Amino acid sequence: xxxxxxxxxxxxxxxxxxxxxxxxxxxxxxxxxxxxxxxxxxxxxxxxxxxxxxxxxxxxxxxxxxxxxxxxxxxxxxxxxxxxxxxxxxxxxxxxxxxxxxxxxxxxxxxxxxxxxxxxxxxxxxxxxxxxxxxxxxxxxxxxxxxxxxxxxxxxxxxxxxxxxxxxxxxxxxxxxxxxxxxxxxxxxxxxxxxxxxxxxxxxxxxxxxxxxxxxxxxxxxxxxxxxxxxxxxxxxxxxxxxxxxxxx
Amino acid sequence: xxxxxxxxxxxxxxxxxxxxxxxxxxxxxxxxxxxxxxxxxxxxxxxxxxxxxxxxxxxxxxxxxxxxxxxxxxxxxxxxxxxxxxxxxxxxxxxxxxxxxxxxxxxxxxxxxxxxxxxxxxxxxxxxxxxxxxxxxxxxxxxxxxxxxxxxxxxxxxxxxxxxxxxxxxxxxxxxxxxxxxxxxxxxxxxxxxxxxxxxxxxxxxxxxxxxxxxxxxxxxxxxxxxxxxxxxxxxxxxxxxxxxx
Numbered sequence: 001x002x003x004x005x006x007x008x009x010x011x012x013x014x015x016x017x018x019x020x021x022x023x024x025x026x027x028x029x030x031x032x033x034x035x036x037x038x039x040x041x042x043x044x045x046x047x048x049x050x051x052x053x054x055x056x057x058x059x060x061x062x063x064x065x066x067x068x069x070x071x072x073x074x075x076x077x078x079x080x081x082x083x084x085x086x087x088x089x090x091x092x093x094x095x096x097x098x099x100x101x102x103x104x105x106x107x108x109x110x111x112x113x114x115x116x117x118x119x120x121x122x123x124x125x126x127x128x129x130x131x132x133x134x135x136x137x138x139x140x141x142x143x144x145x146x147x148x149x150x151x152x153x154x155x156x157x158x159x160x161x162x163x164x165x166x167x168x169x170x171x172x173x174x175x176x177x178x179x180x181x182x183x184x185x186x187x188x189x190x191x192x193x194x195x196x197x198x199x200x201x202x203x204x205x206x207x208x209x210x211x212x213x214x215x216x217x218x219x220x221x222x223x224x225x226x227x228x229x230x231x232x233x234x235x236x237x238x239x240x241x242x243x244x245x246x247x248x249x
Numbered sequence: 250x251x252x253x254x255x256x257x258x259x260x261x262x263x264x265x266x267x268x269x270x271x272x273x274x275x276x277x278x279x280x281x282x283x284x285x286x287x288x289x290x291x292x293x294x295x296x297x298x299x300x301x302x303x304x305x306x307x308x309x310x311x312x313x314x315x316x317x318x319x320x321x322x323x324x325x326x327x328x329x330x331x332x333x334x335x336x337x338x339x340x341x342x343x344x345x346x347x348x349x350x351x352x353x354x355x356x357x358x359x360x361x362x363x364x365x366x367x368x369x370x371x372x373x374x375x376x377x378x379x380x381x382x383x384x385x386x387x388x389x390x391x392x393x394x395x396x397x398x399x400x401x402x403x404x405x406x407x408x409x410x411x412x413x414x415x416x417x418x419x420x421x422x423x424x425x426x427x428x429x430x431x432x433x434x435x436x437x438x439x440x441x442x443x444x445x446x447x448x449x450x451x452x453x454x455x456x457x458x459x460x461x462x463x464x465x466x467x468x469x470x471x472x473x474x475x476x477x478x479x480x481x482x483x484x485x486x487x488x489x490x491x492x493x494x495x
Contacts, residue, residue, distance in 0.1 A: 147306060148336035152350035152399060153326045162349060166340035245339035245381045 031214035036221070039214035048202075052219075053226065055197035056187050059115060059229075063122025064183045070123075071130035071170055078131070080164065081136020092131055100125035100186045104193055118198070125186040126179030133178065137171025138164065140227075170238075170246035177234040184227045199223050231237035250281035252402065253435045258312035259302055261295075262460075272298045273309070275458035277278060285429070285436045287446035290456030291493060296439045297407055299461055303437060304330045304405040315401070326350055328403035329396035333411055337380050337391050342375040343367060346391060348397040366394040369428060386417040393425070397432065406438045410445065422448050443489050447482055448475055455492040465492045 015033050022032045031039070043049035078085045100121050107117040141164065149163045191200025199219050206215035238247055261273040272295040280286045290296050301307035303314055305324040314321045316328070324330070329350075337346050347363035347410060354362065367376050370390040380388055389410065410418040423443060429436065440446055446453045450469055457464040467489060471482065 028363070078443075079289060080298060142337040144332065144334060147324075147330070148338070149349075150306075151304075151324045151326065151330055153324075154350065154352065162341065162345070163338065167339070168339070242340055 005064075008067040010079055026028045029211050029213055031217060035214045036217045039212070040218040040222075042214065043202075043218060049222070052199050052202045053222070054195055055201075056191065056199045057226075059191075060122055060180070060183050060187050062115075063119040063187075064126050066119075066181075067123045067127040067130060067179060068176065071127045071175070072134055075131045075134025075172075075175075076138060076160075076164065076168065079135040079168070085135065087134070091212075092128060096132065100182070101189055104190065107190070108193065113193070113195060115195075118187055118195070118249065121186050121190045126183040129182065130172070130175040133171050133175030134168060137168035140171070141167045145156045165244055170243045173234070173237045176237070177231065180230055180234055181227070184223075184230055186228040188223055199226075204231060250284065252279050253284070253317065254280040254303070254314070254437065255282075255318070256303060257315070257317040259299070259309045259312040259314070261298055261302055261307070261309050273302065275464055276312075276460050276461060278454060278463060278466075280435060280437060283433045283435055284332060285438070285449055285451045286454065287438045287450035288454045288456060289440055289446050289451070289489065289493070290461060291458050292441055294434060294456050294459050295461035296456065297440075299405045299456075300330070300405060300439050301332050301445040325385055326399045327401060328405055329399065329401040330405040330407065330480040331392055331396055331409045333408040335388055335392050335412075337388055337395065339380045342377050342379055343372060343383070346380070347376075347398050349395060350430070363399060366398045369397070369431075370394040370424065371457055385413055386421065389413065389421055390424070393421075393428070397428065398444050399430075401434065403435045403437065404425070406436060410438055411440070411442065418442075418445070423459075423474075425449065430473075431443070442492070443486055446489070447471075447476060447485055453489060455489060458494075465489075 019033050022030050040049075049217050074088075077089055103121055103124050104117075110122055111117040145163060149159050151243060154162075187198065188200035188203070191198035192204040195201050199222060203216050203219040206212040206219065237243070256279070257277050259270075259273055259276045262271040264270070266368045275389045276284075276299060288296060288299070292344075298307065302309050304327070305314070306320050330378045340350065344360065344363050344367065347366055351362060364376055367373060370393055371389060372390050372394065375383065375387065380391065383391065393409075410421045413421060414437065416417055425448065436449075438446065438449060447469055453467040453469060455465040455467070456462065467485060469485065471479075475482065
């Protein structure tokens with residue numbers, strides 16, 4: 001309770017300040033906190049909120065899931081095989097700093113304005129951090145462990161299953177946390193372009209359809225809260241018994 | 250006693266910013282089957298480099314290492330290295346670590362063999378623990394057990410107990426002697442601790458400062474259990490320390 005008090009106080013002050021400023025400035029468009037709360041209740045009542053959340057989460061789950069399936073094996077391979085690293089790493093280093101938003105025109109060109117576009121953008125945005133983290137994870141395996149494995153003369157299968165993959169797993173989880181964070185940022189941006197559902201669509205549509213800034217802010221807050229929960233979910237992975245060795249100290 | 254390890258004319262140097270650095274310079278010795286040999290030397294003299302050459306993790310610039318009369322190519326589970334910092338896998342349980350090197354056994358048998366060796370080193374009840382839940386001494390026991398499980402003919406020990414406190418180090422030495430009494434391994438121990446060498450070894454080689462050469466050889470004629478405070482032991486200890494220049 002004591003730890004919760006200071007952040008709650010910050011929220012209270014922010015909301016108070018917001019209310020005061022709107023009140024004093026007599027803004028016709030910018031809503032008060034009460035109006036945002038009312039708008040949120042309205043969204044929940046007519047069921048559209050769940051549709052938007054569901055649509056956004058589905059796109060993130062698909063794009064992010066594909067990215068994990070692609071990035072983890074690729075990262076392991078690039079980390080283990082020197083030639084693969086020196087061949088592919090320069091390309092990834094160039095692709096990585098390109099904002100996923102910059103891919104939007106290409107996504108629309110290739111995939112149209114259906115679900116495939118945002119899924120592609122999420123894939124693009126989360127795949128690079130995960131490849132990079134996984135590769136770095138393989139590169140930072142301590143030599144003494146590889147040496148022990150070599151000493152016992154185990155098969156390649158055992159080497160991968162019992163040494164390399166578990167050694168890299170904590171880094172893979174870090175990569176997944178970063179990847180999912182970026183994916184969530186991107187889905188909202190991608191949904192602002194076109195489409196007919198999703199939290200990004202909710203925000204842009206509310207503005208376009210009669211300056212409903214109460215719904216805009218409501219959408220923003222919901223995005224923040226869901227992002228927080230997604231990160232919390234990924235953090236649960238850090239508590240798995242097989243990776244606790246890395247986080248225990 | 251048949252010869253187990255024959256080291257002939259080993260040389261190894263490294264290239265550094267300041268030029269060529271000779272680390273091991275013409276080291277030759279033999280180790281008999283079941284013999285316990287200790288190599289002592291001042292720190293930084295090239296002990297670990299020498300051990301890596303003998304255990305097959307590194308290639309010498311010149312010279313050969315023969316095991317059972319055959320030239321050695323790379324490491325194998327015939328000889329297991331136990332090093333100062335340890336290499337028990339932190340992501341596997343004690344039992345999984347002990348089963349790691351066991352190939353070609355049924356899973357059930359693997360568990361039995363692993364638990365048997367956990368018992369031998371005094372880790373009964375900790376089979377399902379992860380290494381980070383163990384103390385430093387227990388971790389060493391786990392490492393020793395993981396090596397013993399594969400029934401290696403040779404144990405290469407590079408400062409195995411030097412990260413432990415004095416009391417735990419003494420206990421581990423006694424444990425090691427007890428285990429070696431049951432399963433006769435050939436052991437090459439590298440240490441900077443003269444007392445440890447006298448406590449454990451049948452023969453002691455003293456290395457010179459870098460580049461490492463064998464400067465003197467001592468027989469340790471005392472029967473186990475050795476009384477480390479006896480005058481004979483102290484005399485030998487002083488002789489070795491004199492060689493080391495202390």
